[in-house]
Amino acid sequence: MGQSLQKIENFDIKTFQEDLIGWYIREKRDLPWRKDQDPYKVWVSEIMLQQTRVETVIPYFNNFIKKFPNVEALANADEEEVLKAWEGLGYYSRARNLHSAVKEVAAKYGGKLPDDPKQLGKLKGIGPYTKGAILSIAYNKPEPAVDGNVMRVLSRILLIEEDIAKPKTRRIFEEAAANLISKERPSDFNQALMELGAMVCTPTSPSCLLCPVQEHCLAFSEGLQEKLPVKTRSKSTKQVSIACAVLVQNNDLYIHKRPDTGLLANLWEFPNCEVRTNRIPKRIYLENFLREEYGVEAELSELKGTIQHVFSHLTWNINVYFGKVCSDESMKELEKVFIKDIDRYAFPVPHQKIFALYKEKAGIQVEP
DNA sequence: AAGACGGGGCT
DNA sequence: AGCCCAGTCTT
Structure with missing residues (x-):
C-alpha cells in the first residue's frame, strides 16, 4: 500500500467531495465544451486542452466544431483542412492523430465514440489522462483523469512529495484520485479538481484563503503549499x-x-x-x-x-x-x-x- | 526513463 | 530566461 493511501484513511472523503463539487457548481466557468455532454465535443476539447490553456483553446474549439460538427464531418474532411483549423495551436500530431482516430471510430464503431476503456485507450492520441477525462465527463464513469492540475492539487491536499516529472509518479496520483472520486458524480468531481487547479490552487501563489477545500489540505496546514508539487527541472533548449x-x-x-x-x-x-x-x-x-x-x-x-x-x-x-x-x-x-x-x-x-x-x-x- | 513535440503567458 | 499549461508518442 502506498503512502498516499495511508493518508486517505484519516481523510473525510465524503465532506471533501461535497465541498469541492459544491464550489464547482457555484463557480465553474461557462466554457463552450460544457454546453452539453456530446462525447465528440468532449473528445475534441480534451485533445485541444493537452498542454494548452483554456483561453487559447476557446476560439479554436468554436471554429473547429463549426467546421466539423460531428464525427462524420471530421472523418470526411481532408487533412489539409484539419491542419488549417489547427494552425497556430501547436503540437500538430494531435490534429493528425485525432483525424485518424475519428476515421477509425466512423469505420469501426459506426461513428459512436466507445465507452469501453480498452477500446478508447487504443485510439490514437488518447492516453491515460484523456481516456479518463472522456470516460468521466462524457460517460459519467468513475475513472481518474490525472493531468498536471490534478497532480498539483492532490500533491498539496494529500502532501505527496513524489517528483511529478517522473513518469511512474502518475500511478500514485491515479490511485489517490481513484480513491477520492465521487461515485455519484464522477464528471463534476474530475472537472472540479481541474477547475480548482486552474482557478485557485495555481502553480504559484495559490489562493488558499479562498479555497473551498482548505480545511482538507495537508500542505496548507503545514504551510507547504508553495513548496509543492516537487518537480525536477528540465534543461535548456x-x-x-x-x-x-x-x-x-x-x-x-x-x-x-x-x-x-x-x-x-x-x-x-x-x-x-x-x-x-x-x-x-x-x-x-x-x-x-x-x-x-x-x-x-x-x-x-x-x-x-x-x-x-x-x-x-x-x-x-x-x-x-x-x-x-x-x-x-x-x-x-x-x-x-x-x-x-x-x-x-x-x-x-x-x-x-x-x-x-x-x-x-x-x-x-x-x-x- | 528520457526526449520529441508548439505556442503563449506569467514571473 | 525559465516555468507552466485539462499529455502523448517514440525510442
Whole structure:
C-alpha cells in the first residue's frame, strides 16, 4: 500500500467531495465544451486542452466544431483542412492523430465514440489522462483523469512529495484520485479538481484563503503549499541556425510541405535549411541548397531580418532573405502558389512571422 | 526513463 | 530566461 493511501484513511472523503463539487457548481466557468455532454465535443476539447490553456483553446474549439460538427464531418474532411483549423495551436500530431482516430471510430464503431476503456485507450492520441477525462465527463464513469492540475492539487491536499516529472509518479496520483472520486458524480468531481487547479490552487501563489477545500489540505496546514508539487527541472533548449528564403516570381510564391513525421509535420514553410558552418556566407549557402535540394536557381537579397522562435526543446534563429527565381525548370519538392491564396495553407508561427516580415519589407498587399 | 513535440503567458 | 499549461508518442 502506498503512502498516499495511508493518508486517505484519516481523510473525510465524503465532506471533501461535497465541498469541492459544491464550489464547482457555484463557480465553474461557462466554457463552450460544457454546453452539453456530446462525447465528440468532449473528445475534441480534451485533445485541444493537452498542454494548452483554456483561453487559447476557446476560439479554436468554436471554429473547429463549426467546421466539423460531428464525427462524420471530421472523418470526411481532408487533412489539409484539419491542419488549417489547427494552425497556430501547436503540437500538430494531435490534429493528425485525432483525424485518424475519428476515421477509425466512423469505420469501426459506426461513428459512436466507445465507452469501453480498452477500446478508447487504443485510439490514437488518447492516453491515460484523456481516456479518463472522456470516460468521466462524457460517460459519467468513475475513472481518474490525472493531468498536471490534478497532480498539483492532490500533491498539496494529500502532501505527496513524489517528483511529478517522473513518469511512474502518475500511478500514485491515479490511485489517490481513484480513491477520492465521487461515485455519484464522477464528471463534476474530475472537472472540479481541474477547475480548482486552474482557478485557485495555481502553480504559484495559490489562493488558499479562498479555497473551498482548505480545511482538507495537508500542505496548507503545514504551510507547504508553495513548496509543492516537487518537480525536477528540465534543461535548456538547443540553438539551431536557419537560413530561409521568400522566393517570388510575378505573383507566385514558392512554398514547401514538410515531411509527414517529426517537427511541424505536414505543415507548409518557406524554403529553408539549417546552417551548421560559418565558412560560407549564409546567403550563398542557401542559394546552393535551393539549387541542389529543390532545383531552383535563385538570386537572394541581402539579409532582410532575423526571426527567433522558441520551441519547448529547441530555438530557431532564422536569417531571412528575399529572392527572385531565375530558373525553376528542374524544380522539385516545391509548390508555386498565388500570393493571394497563401492563407489556404497551414503555416507554423515562425513561418507566419517570416511572411509578416516579407509583407512589411517588400510592401506587398495581399488581397483576400 | 528520457526526449520529441508548439505556442503563449506569467514571473 | 525559465516555468507552466485539462499529455502523448517514440525510442
